[in-house]
Amino acid sequence: xxxxxxxxxxxxxGMKGKxxxxxxxxxxxxxxxxxxxxNYQKVFKIQDNILLALSGLNSDIHTxxxxxxxxxxxxxxxxxxxxxxxxxxxxxxxxxxxxxxxxFFVTPIVAGLENGKPILATYDSIGCKSDLDDFQVGxxxxxxxxxxxxxxxxxxxxxxxxxxVIGQSxxxxxxxxSLSGWGGVVYVLTEQKLTVKILKTKQx
Amino acid sequence: xxxxxLTTFSSKxxxxxxxxxxxxxxxxxxxxxxxxxxxxxxxxxxxQSSILIEESSVQKIALLTDNVAATYxxxxxxxxxxxxxxxxxxxxxxxxxxxxxxxxxxxRELAEDVQIATQRGGIRPFGVSILxxxxxxxxxxxxxxxxxGAYYSWKATAxxxxxxxxxxxxxxxxxxxxxxxxxxxxxxxxxxxxxEGQITPTNIEVGVIRDDHVxxxxxxxxxxxxxxxxx
Numbered sequence: 001x002x003x004x005x006x007x008x009x010x011x012x013x014g015m016k017g018k019x020x021x022x023x024x025x026x027x028x029x030x031x032x033x034x035x036x037x038x039n040y041q042k043v044f045k046i047q048d049n050i051l052l053a054l055s056g057l058n059s060d061i062h063t064x065x066x067x068x069x070x071x072x073x074x075x076x077x078x079x080x081x082x083x084x085x086x087x088x089x090x091x092x093x094x095x096x097x098x099x100x101x102x103x104f105f106v107t108p109i110v111a112g113l114e115n116g117k118p119i120l121a122t123y124d125s126i127g128c129k130s131d132l133d134d135f136q137v138g139x140x141x142x143x144x145x146x147x148x149x150x151x152x153x154x155x156x157x158x159x160x161x162x163x164x165v166i167g168q169s170x171x172x173x174x175x176x177x178s179l180s181g182w183g184g185v186v187y188v189l190t191e192q193k194l195t196v197k198i199l200k201t202k203q204x
Numbered sequence: 205x206x207x208x209x210l211t212t213f214s215s216k217x218x219x220x221x222x223x224x225x226x227x228x229x230x231x232x233x234x235x236x237x238x239x240x241x242x243x244x245x246x247x248x249x250x251x252q253s254s255i256l257i258e259e260s261s262v263q264k265i266a267l268l269t270d271n272v273a274a275t276y277x278x279x280x281x282x283x284x285x286x287x288x289x290x291x292x293x294x295x296x297x298x299x300x301x302x303x304x305x306x307x308x309x310x311x312r313e314l315a316e317d318v319q320i321a322t323q324r325g326g327i328r329p330f331g332v333s334i335l336x337x338x339x340x341x342x343x344x345x346x347x348x349x350x351x352x353g354a355y356y357s358w359k360a361t362a363x364x365x366x367x368x369x370x371x372x373x374x375x376x377x378x379x380x381x382x383x384x385x386x387x388x389x390x391x392x393x394x395x396x397x398x399x400e401g402q403i404t405p406t407n408i409e410v411g412v413i414r415d416d417h418v419x420x421x422x423x424x425x426x427x428x429x430x431x432x433x434x435x
Contacts, residue, residue: 079309090302 009179011141012053014109017162027183038182055139056106085112096127141180145173206326225351228331232277234364243384243414244337272338277364279331307338307345319353366398
């Protein structure tokens, strides 16, 4: 299978702002050159203050998300408390490494707010965690989104600015990448609320 | 390893093996724990059967991780096995979450191992009650874990030979506003009450954790100072 990470296509991006974080993803679910659906979810709300974005093989996106849901639910029941974003970030890393020799073909991004402080972490498919100060991309359109992010990003943006910047970066990246697009979704998380916005990309 | 359970119900609905295990605990050297506002103290008798024994080689308070330690009353080797299992549990948790484990979580997971010994084929229950003392994000904790696998959180408690008298003594002396220094003194006084013979810095062991989340087993010199203060 040449390029198992490219088989379904799709792009994700995560960004830090001032006391807020944002995640965005495209909506395409394809099988190589065919598009199957244009409403596939790739960003998941794990907890009120944690978002998980996944790019890669869609089957593994779904399975890995289900595994993380199970872990956090059991944790909430056993420990009788919420999971901290940094703890969840470590859980993702150890869960990916557990499958070192038969990995999940996903590249996750975790974003959250811990006591108001923004948390952003990214991983390769076998759990190498990197904590980031600004933004990170994933998926087939990643490199195109990088360019737009580098140009527009500045630290400590407000939620409104962040939404604008991450949205524009995602859209310009996905418009270039043939395997990503067919709409975008932007999530902005602050202490008070989570806003979800659907964006239009080039319809191809 | 046999296929059949050794611990089975009596007609009265009791698990006699667990009752007998508790008897073994009741014969053991006394251990006392007190939870203060800002820390927890563990104090345990370390009476040696012979003066020829190297006192320093006997360690009755085991560190489970930086912020949690345990002591026991009952069979020493059983405690050794359980404290080793507890240390592994802590590390397993650490590898998965990279977070300081909560005392309640550790107690619950260790209790699972203790309970299994009351229900699995071919093995007997553990002959120890364990006192777990720790300080986590939620604050100070003192937990007692029994051979049945039941665990209880305490403000102050005692296990072993002098448990009954010590607890009666503690009920009068304990107050919720206690600071850790008061708790250490009270614990030593409580142990002294029922102590056979002279209490010395080498025939007891004292462990303390404060709000810095670091459990320390006090060296004999510090124990000597505390004992002198009691006079």
